[in-house]
Amino acid sequence: MHGQVTGLAYAIFYPALATFGVPGNLVTIVILSRGRCGLSRCITRYLVGMAVTDLLVLITAVILNRLSVIYFPVFFLSTTPVCRLKIAIIYVARDSSVWLTVAFTFDRFVAICCPNWNAKYCTNKVAGMVIGSICAVSCLKNIPWYFVYEPLYIKDDVPWFCNIKLNFYSELLWTAFDWIDRILNPCAPFLLMSLLNALTVRYILVANKARKRVQLQNTGDKQTDRELDNRRKSIVLLFTISGCFLVLWTTYIVNFLYVRFSHTNYSTGSNFSDPWFILQEAGNMSQLLSCCNNTCIYAGTQRKFRDEIINGLKYPLNLIRKLMRPRK
Numbered sequence: 001m002h003g004q005v006t007g008l009a010y011a012i013f014y015p016a017l018a019t020f021g022v023p024g025n026l027v028t029i030v031i032l033s034r035g036r037c038g039l040s041r042c043i044t045r046y047l048v049g050m051a052v053t054d055l056l057v058l059i060t061a062v063i064l065n066r067l068s069v070i071y072f073p074v075f076f077l078s079t080t081p082v083c084r085l086k087i088a089i090i091y092v093a094r095d096s097s098v099w100l101t102v103a104f105t106f107d108r109f110v111a112i113c114c115p116n117w118n119a120k121y122c123t124n125k126v127a128g129m130v131i132g133s134i135c136a137v138s139c140l141k142n143i144p145w146y147f148v149y150e151p152l153y154i155k156d157d158v159p160w161f162c163n164i165k166l167n168f169y170s171e172l173l174w175t176a177f178d179w180i181d182r183i184l185n186p187c188a189p190f191l192l193m194s195l196l197n198a199l200t201v202r203y204i205l206v207a208n209k210a211r212k213r214v215q216l217q218n219t220g221d222k223q224t225d226r227e228l229d230n231r232r233k234s235i236v237l238l239f240t241i242s243g244c245f246l247v248l249w250t251t252y253i254v255n256f257l258y259v260r261f262s263h264t265n266y267s268t269g270s271n272f273s274d275p276w277f278i279l280q281e282a283g284n285m286s287q288l289l290s291c292c293n294n295t296c297i298y299a300g301t302q303r304k305f306r307d308e309i310i311n312g313l314k315y316p317l318n319l320i321r322k323l324m325r326p327r328k
Contacts, residue, residue: 013285014066018058021292025055027309037304041124046104049131053100056093057291060086080151080159087149087162091142092135095185097291099134102189105241109196113203141184144177182256186249186287190242197242240297248290252283 028051031037032044039047064086068077076082107130111122120126148168151159168174258264258279 010066010281010285011070014062014070017288017292018062018067021058021062022055025051025058025292027312029055031305031308031312034308036308040122042107042122042127043104045124045127045131046100046107049127050097050100050104053093053097053135054292057090057097057288060093061090061288061291065090074160078161080149080162083162084146084149088142088146091145091181092138094287094291095138095142096135098185098189099138100131101241101245102192103130103134105193105196109200112200141181148174178256182253186245186253190245190249193242193245197239201239244293244297245290248286248293250286251279252287255280255283 029048032039032048032051035041035044037044064077068075072078077086107122107127110117114121148164149162150165152161152163154160168178258276264276
């Protein structure tokens with residue numbers, strides 16, 4: 001019974017994630033690309049890049065990997081060569097999504113805390129170079145994942161599915177690669193984001209105290225300050241990003257540490273009653289969700305972004321109303 005409930009949860013979660021995530025990221029890409037949200041071209045480029053990589057995560061990891069296995073278990077995508085390539089692309093998209101979030105966090109840190117560097121670093125050209133570099137490094141870094149897997153079985157000379165090679169757990173080179181992969185994502189991104197956000201929050205708090213002190217000296221009374229309100233919103237946004245990243249990646253890290261320190265293997269089966277399998281799948285589900293919520297957190301808090309969504313929803317209704325309007 002417990003296994004049936006767990007299997008049902010997986011069968012519901014991944015279709016729901018694809019159903020809401022794919023259109024959401026497509027809408028985000030279209031709206032941000034139009035440049036009507038009141039954001040600078042630099043910020044817009046980062047947000048569009050994050051939305052594109054999040055969309056790739058959904059397409060590769062959720063639709064082509066999870067849903068195809070659930071609903072089409074024996075298919076062209078399940079042959080070993082395609083399966084290997086698919087897994088490597090999933091890691092590329094995932095790393096690009098996470099490190100673009102780090103790059104955007106660093107860009108906002110420079111813009112807020114380092115005004116002398118703002119004009120040189122926070123530009124559209126630099127943002128394009130950073131995005132391109134992150135995607136290129138992610139591609140090179142994840143090439144070894146293609147060689148981690150071997151066929152689960154061979155039928156009629158056709159290799160099917162992917163199974164992790166046993167030497168992946170025993171050879172020093174593969175063990176080092178596995179550790180480096182987990183350190184580069186998600187450990188290093190979280191530490192960097194936490195550090196940058198802490199420094200940014202500290203800078204904002206100090207600047208707010210100084211600004212309030214000047215206001216009291218000039219007016220003798222505490223007045224509403226729009227800039228202080230904007231800074232408070234920035235603090236809430238920064239803590240939301242760090243908190244979501246930490247919570248949603250914790251299970252993934254716990255599963256990795258369990259595998260390495262217990263000298264066991266990653267689960268490749270589908271025993272929905274196995275607590276180990278549940279832990280691993282919960283980690284995969286949460287980190288996939290993490291790769292798909294960054295754009296919603298950043299762009300969804302912008303009033304003009306929400307206005308663009310409302311206008312987009314009204315457009316077909318207005319078009320129908322015009323078509324149905326009787327001609328004079």
